[in-house]
Amino acid sequence: MNIIYFLIGCSVLLATLFLSAFFWAQRSGQNDDLYTPSVRILLDDEEEPLQK
Amino acid sequence: MTESTIAQLTTCYHCGEDCVSTTYKFEEKTFCCQGCESVYRILSENKLCSYYNYNDHPGATRQRIDKRFDYLDEPSIIKELIDYTDNEITTVTLYIPHIHCSSCIWLLEKLNKFNPAVHHCRIDFLKKQLNIKFDNQKLSLKGLVELLYDIGYEPVISLQDVIKKQNGADKDNLVAKIAVAGFCFGNVMLLSFPEYFGLSAYEQSFRHFFGWLNIAFCLPVVFYSGTGYFTSAWQNIRNKVMHIDFPLALGIAVLFGRTVIEILTKSGAGFADTLCGLVFFLLVGKFVQRKTYNHISFERDYRSFFPVAVQVIEGDAEKSVPLANLKVGQRIVIRHSEIIPADAILLKGEALIDFSFVTGESVPVNKTLGEIIYAGGRQTSEAIEMEVVKPVSQSYLTQLWNNEAFTSQQDNRMQTFNEKVSKYFTVVLLVIAFGCLAFWLPTDARRGLAAFTAVLIVACPCALALSTPFTMSAALSIFDRNLFYLKNTAVVEQLARIDTIVFDKTGTITTSGGNNITLNAVLRGHEKQLIYSTCANSNHPLSRMICRYLGSMAKLPVKEYTEMPGKGISAVIGTDNIRLGSGKFVFGHTEEDALSTRVHIMINEEYLGYFTFTQSYRQGLDKVGHLSPPYRLFLVSGDQNHEKKELLNVFEAGQMHFDQSPQQKLGFIQLLQQHRGKVMMVGDGLNDAGALKQSDLGIAVTDNVNNFSPGCDAILDGKSFGKLPAFLQFSKSTVRIIHCSFFISLTYNLIGLSYAVTGSLSPLIAAILMPVSTVTIISFTTIATHMAARRRGLQ
Numbered sequence: 001m002n003i004i005y006f007l008i009g010c011s012v013l014l015a016t017l018f019l020s021a022f023f024w025a026q027r028s029g030q031n032d033d034l035y036t037p038s039v040r041i042l043l044d045d046e047e048e049p050l051q052k
Numbered sequence: 053m054t055e056s057t058i059a060q061l062t063t064c065y066h067c068g069e070d071c072v073s074t075t076y077k078f079e080e081k082t083f084c085c086q087g088c089e090s091v092y093r094i095l096s097e098n099k100l101c102s103y104y105n106y107n108d109h110p111g112a113t114r115q116r117i118d119k120r121f122d123y124l125d126e127p128s129i130i131k132e133l134i135d136y137t138d139n140e141i142t143t144v145t146l147y148i149p150h151i152h153c154s155s156c157i158w159l160l161e162k163l164n165k166f167n168p169a170v171h172h173c174r175i176d177f178l179k180k181q182l183n184i185k186f187d188n189q190k191l192s193l194k195g196l197v198e199l200l201y202d203i204g205y206e207p208v209i210s211l212q213d214v215i216k217k218q219n220g221a222d223k224d225n226l227v228a229k230i231a232v233a234g235f236c237f238g239n240v241m242l243l244s245f246p247e248y249f250g251l252s253a254y255e256q257s258f259r260h261f262f263g264w265l266n267i268a269f270c271l272p273v274v275f276y277s278g279t280g281y282f283t284s285a286w287q288n289i290r291n292k293v294m295h296i297d298f299p300l301a302l303g304i305a306v307l308f309g310r311t312v313i314e315i316l317t318k319s320g321a322g323f324a325d326t327l328c329g330l331v332f333f334l335l336v337g338k339f340v341q342r343k344t345y346n347h348i349s350f351e352r353d354y355r356s357f358f359p360v361a362v363q364v365i366e367g368d369a370e371k372s373v374p375l376a377n378l379k380v381g382q383r384i385v386i387r388h389s390e391i392i393p394a395d396a397i398l399l400k401g402e403a404l405i406d407f408s409f410v411t412g413e414s415v416p417v418n419k420t421l422g423e424i425i426y427a428g429g430r431q432t433s434e435a436i437e438m439e440v441v442k443p444v445s446q447s448y449l450t451q452l453w454n455n456e457a458f459t460s461q462q463d464n465r466m467q468t469f470n471e472k473v474s475k476y477f478t479v480v481l482l483v484i485a486f487g488c489l490a491f492w493l494p495t496d497a498r499r500g501l502a503a504f505t506a507v508l509i510v511a512c513p514c515a516l517a518l519s520t521p522f523t524m525s526a527a528l529s530i531f532d533r534n535l536f537y538l539k540n541t542a543v544v545e546q547l548a549r550i551d552t553i554v555f556d557k558t559g560t561i562t563t564s565g566g567n568n569i570t571l572n573a574v575l576r577g578h579e580k581q582l583i584y585s586t587c588a589n590s591n592h593p594l595s596r597m598i599c600r601y602l603g604s605m606a607k608l609p610v611k612e613y614t615e616m617p618g619k620g621i622s623a624v625i626g627t628d629n630i631r632l633g634s635g636k637f638v639f640g641h642t643e644e645d646a647l648s649t650r651v652h653i654m655i656n657e658e659y660l661g662y663f664t665f666t667q668s669y670r671q672g673l674d675k676v677g678h679l680s681p682p683y684r685l686f687l688v689s690g691d692q693n694h695e696k697k698e699l700l701n702v703f704e705a706g707q708m709h710f711d712q713s714p715q716q717k718l719g720f721i722q723l724l725q726q727h728r729g730k731v732m733m734v735g736d737g738l739n740d741a742g743a744l745k746q747s748d749l750g751i752a753v754t755d756n757v758n759n760f761s762p763g764c765d766a767i768l769d770g771k772s773f774g775k776l777p778a779f780l781q782f783s784k785s786t787v788r789i790i791h792c793s794f795f796i797s798l799t800y801n802l803i804g805l806s807y808a809v810t811g812s813l814s815p816l817i818a819a820i821l822m823p824v825s826t827v828t829i830i831s832f833t834t835i836a837t838h839m840a841a842r843r844r845g846l847q
Contacts, residue, residue: 004258008265012239019235026227036157036177043106043158 068109091204103159110155123361123372124194142188146207151180230335233277236269237328244325263315266324296474303512326818341521350539387435395447401436405429452742503811510804515797515825526837527786535769546749547783552729557689559736573661586623672774677702718742778844785840800825
């Protein structure tokens with residue numbers, strides 16, 4: 001049953017990882033504008049003139 | 053090729069306006085004006101014509117061209133506007149109202165194709181903001197703004213950028229706090245399950261391990277996520293008011309204390325689960341309550357729409373001077389579509405001033421040389437020169453902001469239900485808790501302490517604290533869908549308590565603009581010109597409407613002009629004798645139609661016909677009229693009482709007040725409040741700003757929420773004006789729902805208390821009771837609010 005200690009440690013570590021990922025996203029402003037990216041993705045890139 | 057090609061040929065390729073002539077053509081495309089064509093040329097030179105592929109006619113019409121960004125060379129102004137600057141890079145955030153479609157995003161994020169000095173552009177579509185990073189060695193702020201102007205995206209620049217401030221203010225890490233609380237809540241729940249399901253003797257060693265982990269998880273919840281409640285409770289004690297935060301903080305503290313002690317003394321499992329859940333749900337409630345509208349500002353005053361700087365003539369040269377440095381006696385130049393920033397005397401040029409910001413009346417007024425023009429008007433004709441007679445802050449309109457209503461912080465807003473109840477709640481809670489302690493202490497001290505803490509835990513008004521935020525946020529989203537935007541959730545409760553409603557007239561209950569004039573006569577061109585020239589001299593609203601109806605034409609010199617107030621005008625132009633006015637004035641006898649106003653036309657003693665004016669009131673005004681009783685309705689208008697007769701259907705004769713200055717409007721609200729009225733002011737222009745601020749609830753009516761509206765508590769889209777009675781009734785329903793949910797949460801508290809007073813509250817019961825009561829309250833309030841809305845006919 002001692003494996004439980006290890007498993008709980010893993011689960012807490014994983015959860016902390018997710019939490020810090022959320023913090024990073026929040027701090028780098030990824031949640032500031034939740035609308036514009038949904039439009040931006042529909043805009044095509046410029047077609048590069050073929051080179052050669 | 054079918055109809056669509058034909059349609060494209062006659063409308064402007066850039067903005068979609070009708071093309072009057074075919075002069076402006078470029079690459080097979082037609083344009084309505086030079087401005088639109090030049091935007092297209094710029095785009096096509098830079099190979100950015102995909103702009104037109106995403107949407108039809110994405111551009112803003114450019115029928116007027118005048119650059120006026122010289123003030124952006126002033127270092128003091130630049131400093132105010134930019135976000136960040138160093139020797140190389142400057143970042144600036146600009147508000148561009150024209151951002152409206154995907155083409156806008158596409159084009160504006162490609163600014164560096166126009167000018168390589170622009171490093172980075174990002175649009176926030178909902179806020180209509182453009183964030184730009186550029187090389188300040190190669191491009192000035194003025195150059196950047198001119199570039200934006202050239203491609204048809206003129207930013208609105210104002211020193212008092214309230215939207216930025218409003219959005220920046222609420223950065224108290226609430227989201228981060230919720231994240232931490234949620235994270236701990238999840239983990240603690242997982243670790244508490246074994247305890248709830250029972251651990252065999254063989255698994256006892258886990259009990260302490262889980263206990264220690266639980267304490268570890270509680271620490272960030274109490275000392276990071278929950279700190280707000282402790283500081284708020286401490287302020288409560290210092291100010292000697294009992295807010296709901298006090299029992300909440302008490303509950304959190306007791307939960308934490310008892311958990312730590314039970315685990316350390318190995319006497320029990322503690323309430324870690326309940327504690328984390330409590331803080332998490334409370335913070336979610338706080339988050340839900342905080343609804344922000346990115347695109348609407350409720351805090352605007354005159355500075356946010358007055359220009360940043362104004363052109364001052366010094367000697368022979370023009371210089372731009374920041375508005376705050378403008379002095380009495382300076383000569384200023386006001387160009388087409390600029391706003392007059394201070395009361396000034398007209399010295400040169402033809403002034404045709406649109407006072408729609410101030411009064412809501414959009415028909416421009418003609419001003420003669422030497423006349424004082426009040427600040428806030430927008431010049432719609434050529435450039436004029438004026439001499440400032442009053443400093444900006446002391447002008448007729450702006451001195452309103454020096455009034456007490458603006459300078460003193462208002463604490464006289466109505467108390468919310470929550471604030472009222474929590475006072476008594478806290479007292480009763482403490483009485484029960486200490487009662488238990490006193491009851492058990494002589495016989496069983498241990499049990500007494502257990503009962504004391506259990507009461508504080510169970511009676512912690514979590515559900516109560518959540519009922520208001522969730523009901524209000526549901527109500528807010530319903531108002532929102534019906535085009536009624538409230539500043540915050542407390543406004544709903546204020547709305548429910550209103551008993552007196554004061555309306556402004558022009559722009560509020562009447563629609564601004566709108567063609568409601570018909571000509572019942574056949575006029576030749578010269579006759580039209582005669583009538584136009586006569587009416588152009590008059591400030592009477594009807595004359596102004598006739599002028600607008602006839603369109604602008606050359607003004608003939610007028611001799612012997614007389615205006616008889618309330619009757620009509622007569623004038624001699626060349627050899628022609630013109631009389632315009634009421635039937636009595638024109639042919640000496642009355643034959644008036646009660647439903648509409650007529651202006652009869654007589655030229656050289658020959659009767660030609662008449663103009664008919666029908667009032668264009670907002671739709672649903674009759675419904676609003678039915679509010680009385682129980683509400684008391686008043687009308688305060690800055691205008692003369694021309695329309696008194698028509699308005700009698702809605703307002704009683706004694707409750708209409710005409711010819712009121714902005715100060716008088718404010719005073720009128722104060723008077724009503726002194727007679728214990730809960731006053732709601734419905735207005736639109738800057739001249740209502742004082743009344744809106746003074747009233748218990750100020751609503752600004754506007755036809756476009758992105759346009760200017762004065763500082764207020766709520767903004768109502770003109771289209772929903774007729775729903776005002778439904779809004780008022782619905783707000784009453786929401787307050788009733790809050791009352792109901794209060795009783796539901798009390799029931800849960802009583803159930804919990806029946807366990808608690810005996811001192812036998814198990815962690816499991818607390819852990820079940822808390823989430824169940826929370827979920828009940830949330831679902832009850834949400835469902836009930838939506839049902840109430842449907843009953844009132846709101847979407």
